[in-house]
Amino acid sequence: xxxxxxxxxxxxxxxxxxxxxxxxxxxxxxxxxxxxxxxxxxxxxxxxxxxxxxxxxxxxxxxxxxxxxxxxxxxxxxxxxxxxxxxxxxxxxxxxxxxxxxxxxxxxxxxxxxxxxxxxxxxxxxxxxxxxxxxxxxxxxxxxxxxxxxxxxxxxxxxxxxxxxxxxxxxxxxxxxxxxxxxxxxxxxxxxxxxxxxxxxxxxxxxxxxxxxxxxxxxxxxxxxxxxxxxxxxxxxxxxxxxxxxxxxxxxxxxxxxxxxxxxxxxxxxxxxxxxxxxxxxxxxxxxxxxxxxxxxxxxxxxxxxxxxxxxxxxxxxxxxxxxxxxxxxxxxxxxxxxxxxxxxxxxxxxxxxxxxxxxxxxxxxxxxxxxxxxxxxxxxxxxxxxx
Amino acid sequence: xxxxxxxxxxxxxxxxxxxxxxxxxxxxxxxxxxxxxxxxxxxxxxxxxxxxxxxxxxxxxxxxxxxxxxxxxxxxxxxxxxxxxxxxxxxxxxxxxxxxxxxxxxxxxxxxxxxxxxxxxxxxxxxxxxxxxxxxxxxxxxxxxxxxxxxxxxxxxxxxxxxxxxxxxxxxxxxxxxxxxxxxxxxxxxxxxxxxxxxxxxxxxxxxxxxxxxxxxxxxxxxxxx
Numbered sequence: 001x002x003x004x005x006x007x008x009x010x011x012x013x014x015x016x017x018x019x020x021x022x023x024x025x026x027x028x029x030x031x032x033x034x035x036x037x038x039x040x041x042x043x044x045x046x047x048x049x050x051x052x053x054x055x056x057x058x059x060x061x062x063x064x065x066x067x068x069x070x071x072x073x074x075x076x077x078x079x080x081x082x083x084x085x086x087x088x089x090x091x092x093x094x095x096x097x098x099x100x101x102x103x104x105x106x107x108x109x110x111x112x113x114x115x116x117x118x119x120x121x122x123x124x125x126x127x128x129x130x131x132x133x134x135x136x137x138x139x140x141x142x143x144x145x146x147x148x149x150x151x152x153x154x155x156x157x158x159x160x161x162x163x164x165x166x167x168x169x170x171x172x173x174x175x176x177x178x179x180x181x182x183x184x185x186x187x188x189x190x191x192x193x194x195x196x197x198x199x200x201x202x203x204x205x206x207x208x209x210x211x212x213x214x215x216x217x218x219x220x221x222x223x224x225x226x227x228x229x230x231x232x233x234x235x236x237x238x239x240x241x242x243x244x245x246x247x248x249x250x251x252x253x254x255x256x257x258x259x260x261x262x263x264x265x266x267x268x269x270x271x272x273x274x275x276x277x278x279x280x281x282x283x284x285x286x287x288x289x290x291x292x293x294x295x296x297x298x299x300x301x302x303x304x305x306x307x308x309x310x311x312x313x314x315x316x317x318x319x320x321x322x323x324x325x326x327x328x329x330x331x332x333x334x335x336x337x338x339x340x341x342x343x344x345x346x347x348x349x350x351x352x353x354x355x356x357x358x359x360x361x362x363x364x365x366x367x368x369x370x371x372x373x374x375x376x377x378x379x380x381x382x383x384x385x386x387x388x
Numbered sequence: 389x390x391x392x393x394x395x396x397x398x399x400x401x402x403x404x405x406x407x408x409x410x411x412x413x414x415x416x417x418x419x420x421x422x423x424x425x426x427x428x429x430x431x432x433x434x435x436x437x438x439x440x441x442x443x444x445x446x447x448x449x450x451x452x453x454x455x456x457x458x459x460x461x462x463x464x465x466x467x468x469x470x471x472x473x474x475x476x477x478x479x480x481x482x483x484x485x486x487x488x489x490x491x492x493x494x495x496x497x498x499x500x501x502x503x504x505x506x507x508x509x510x511x512x513x514x515x516x517x518x519x520x521x522x523x524x525x526x527x528x529x530x531x532x533x534x535x536x537x538x539x540x541x542x543x544x545x546x547x548x549x550x551x552x553x554x555x556x557x558x559x560x561x562x563x564x565x566x567x568x569x570x571x572x573x574x575x576x577x578x579x580x581x582x583x584x585x586x587x588x589x590x591x592x593x594x595x596x597x598x599x600x601x602x603x604x605x606x607x608x609x610x611x612x613x614x
Binding site: 013336 | 499
């Protein structure tokens with residue numbers, strides 16, 4: 001057997017180009033099924049573990065998938081929001097820990113997530129450097145955001161412009177990086193976390209500007225002894241400093257400030273039941289169990305995978321037939337070699353074993369290459385599809 | 389060295405399936421240690437005779453004894469094992485495996501068989517044969533890197549590595565120039581005589597005949613007019 005392996009290996013090694021082409025054919029034909037299997041595996045694992053860590057999600061009525069995926073992965077933009085009042089009422093009910101999420105903004109294409117310090121506690125996120133955001137304008141970066149943008153504690157980061165040509169939109173905000181999270185291998189690695197108030201300022205609900213002053217007539221439209229009216233020359237602060245922190249304020253009722261979603265962590269099963277009952281009849285809000293929604297989503301993914309599997313099976317059969325043809329032609333081409341071996345006394349079974357080992361080695365090399373390539377492909381696809 | 393490897397052919401008749409050609413050898417004896425040249429025109433059956441003596445082909449009629457064993461009484465597997473141990477084959481076109489090194493080509497009978505054990509003694513014998521053939525510096529090369537003469541010397545070493553009692557050479561100098569032919573033949577005859585084996589060599593090169601003990605004209609042997 002050892003000698004047969006040696007003979008087979010010598011043939012493969014001597015005819016490298018031929019062997020490489022055959023191995024590559026095998027590798028490529030199995031790359032897609034391996035990649036899809038790896039991707040679906042990691043996709044489902046990622047979705048399931050993240051959903052299991054978030055018992056309930058509340059948000060405005062609309063697409064179930066969008067709400068859950070936005071809440072878990074900060075993707076997309078939800079057309080409707082719920083109000084801060086809902087979060088306050090839930091907190092007051094004492095049924096669950098309530099973690100608000102304000103989404104929709106981005107910084108250098110990474111999602112900006114407005115939330116409270118509870119979020120970090122519930123997700124078991126810890127800082128690798130610096131501290132968690134405490135005041136307006138502070139930002140904590142996910143590990144991959146920091147490494148990809150090359151940012152460290154003390155650096156600044158601008159939020160993205162909504163539109164260059166829409167002058168009514170808020171100007172980008174300059175955020176101060178106060179912390180970088182340790183890597184968690186979740187979507188949190190690719191997000192920028194700020195306080196909810198910072199998010200609201202980013203949305204234009206709150207702002208900061210110079211105090212109206214009779215001695216600064218250039219920013220005033222009109223002035224009298226009783227009233228100062230600010231003019232168009234007044235500019236809003238786009239960065240947060242110790243000097244201007246006090247000038248930031250909000251207009252309107254705090255209870256009406258918008259939230260994208262609420263992550264709810266019920267105190268117990270009884271509280272969870274009560275929470276579900278509370279939302280069951282709501283015309284405006286919905287309460288979802290992410291695990292249920294994710295299972296539905298995975299059902300769709302596995303249906304798509306079955307199509308890929310069928311296609312891959314056909315491609316694999318075609319490859320095997322191709323290999324069989326190559327083997328038959330190879331036997332014909334190597335008739336002289338076979339005749340020599342037979343004449344000197346080599347058993348037919350040994351010749352078959354050597355040829356079989358050659359084929360086996362090519363298949364093993366092909367499959368191994370395919371597997372390694374599929375890991376890289378699955379990782380790239382995962383990052384493309386999930387942003388994680 | 390004790391003489392070995394007698395061959396006795398008695399009343400052999402062989403015909404390839406679906407072919408007109410028939411080889412008849414009423415009687416032929418190769419004495420132990422004897423070196424015989426077999427001559428004859430092309431197509432008369434010289435290579436077929438060697439294949440019959442090696443047990444590769446089986447006659448329809450008659451018996452062939454190799455070292456006292458009746459090949460016809462043995463099964464295919466037993467003949468194969470006997471061939472591995474007792475017969476060394478040298479071909480006109482060398483028939484070396486291009487993907488193996490010279491060392492591995494010489495040791496090939498050991499690599500393809502469980503009958504022969506590839507031990508230190510076999511490796512030492514390979515080295516001694518290679519040295520004797522003047523190819524000891526070429527052991528790690530591949531056949532395509534060698535000259536024709538070097539390739540045939542490798543083939544001769546492969547034929548002799550198992551210490552066969554009978555060496556069958558089918559026009560071993562057919563592809564070589566006269567000078568190289570002479571050297572290769574000296575090597576083959578010298579090594580066969582040294583080992584005590586017997587030799588049947590098919591050849592068209594009549595200048596070589598003086599080096600051998602006897603010359604057999606296959607036309608006379610078979611009764612076919614030349």
